[in-house]
Amino acid sequence: MRFDIVTIFPGFFASIFDNGILRRALAEGLVTVGVHDLRVFTHDRHRTVDDRPFGGGEGMVLKPQPLAEAFASLGIQPKTERVKGTGFSPDVDAEIEPRALAPEGNASENSSPIPPPRVILLSAQGRPFTQALARELAATERVVLVCGRYEGVDERINQIYCDMELSIGDYVLSGGELAAAVVVDATMRLLPGVLGNEASSEFESFGVADAEIAVAEDGVPRSQHGAGGLLDYPHYTRPAEFAGLRVPETLLNGDHSEIRRWRREQQLRKTLANRPDLLEGATLSKEDRKLLDAIRGETE
Numbered sequence: 001m002r003f004d005i006v007t008i009f010p011g012f013f014a015s016i017f018d019n020g021i022l023r024r025a026l027a028e029g030l031v032t033v034g035v036h037d038l039r040v041f042t043h044d045r046h047r048t049v050d051d052r053p054f055g056g057g058e059g060m061v062l063k064p065q066p067l068a069e070a071f072a073s074l075g076i077q078p079k080t081e082r083v084k085g086t087g088f089s090p091d092v093d094a095e096i097e098p099r100a101l102a103p104e105g106n107a108s109e110n111s112s113p114i115p116p117p118r119v120i121l122l123s124a125q126g127r128p129f130t131q132a133l134a135r136e137l138a139a140t141e142r143v144v145l146v147c148g149r150y151e152g153v154d155e156r157i158n159q160i161y162c163d164m165e166l167s168i169g170d171y172v173l174s175g176g177e178l179a180a181a182v183v184v185d186a187t188m189r190l191l192p193g194v195l196g197n198e199a200s201s202e203f204e205s206f207g208v209a210d211a212e213i214a215v216a217e218d219g220v221p222r223s224q225h226g227a228g229g230l231l232d233y234p235h236y237t238r239p240a241e242f243a244g245l246r247v248p249e250t251l252l253n254g255d256h257s258e259i260r261r262w263r264r265e266q267q268l269r270k271t272l273a274n275r276p277d278l279l280e281g282a283t284l285s286k287e288d289r290k291l292l293d294a295i296r297g298e299t300e
């Protein structure tokens with residue numbers, strides 16, 4: 001998978017992708033990140049990327065022309081002109097990511113169409129970035145992230161090129177760079193081969209439901225449930241006793257079914273306490289619902 005990030009601060013990303021899982025994924029070629037300096041696409045002595053807002057008001061706005069040129073250099077056409085199935089002009093695709101090439105002939109005739117790429121404008125006004133959306137992006141071949149600054153980006157860039165506006169939370173950042181890094185991190189760790197254990201992302205917060213997880217039959221019952229949209233359960237490691245607090249006995253007894261039950265209860269407790277809104281969309285079994293009722297009953 002490839003990410004392209006368009007920014008006026010390319011230096012921001014110098015070390016951010018140089019650690020942990022992402023560093024390894026980059027080194028192994030599982031993911032590619034291109035960072036593109038917007039100022040390269042200016043033509044004046046001062047390399048001007050911003051201008052005053054029409055209508056007056058605070059701050060500056062990122063000009064449309066350098067962004068349009070940046071897109072052209074990346075082979076990204078206006079939405080209305082994109083080749084169906086790729087969204088990118090074929091000659092640039094060939095250089096960048098062979099898997100992103102349009103199939104020969106009519107893309108719509110292909111039995112396994114290539115997922116469309118996404119051109120994303122990072123914006124506090126965007127739709128919320130979620131794990132479900134990260135999964136959707138991980139299924140695409142290429143994502144282009146546009147980092148705003150100042151008051152934002154000239155709206156015509158959004159209209160002409162962007163498939164979606166994306167917000168990483170209900171707060172205002174000073175630029176889209178942190179948001180772009182969040183999107184890259186959360187998405188790339190869902191790519192096959194990036195996490196050591198393929199199933200890890202399914203068992204963690206916001207992960208998929210049990211029924212959607214294929215786990216090898218090894219005769220040992222699983223000690224975890226698929227999160228099914230709930231938050232994760234608490235984790236502990238050695239020592240078994242720390243600062244006078246002992247690890248819950250259930251986790252020490254080796255009974256996988258019991259551990260599984262305990263962990264599920266903790267997931268429900270934590271979700272109810274911290275993110276009750278998630279319960280509405282969560283995949284819950286009959287047993288989960290009973291447990292939830294019991295937990296709710298404790299506080300009444």
Ligand code: SAM
Binds near residue numbers: 121151
């Ligand atoms: N005038 C904008 C507003 O009120 O929505 C805020 C602009 S903000 C200071 C500058 C840039 O930071 C935005 O163009 C966007 O790219 C980025 N940004 C700010 N908050 C964000 C968020 N919650 N999620 C994603 N990007 C954000």
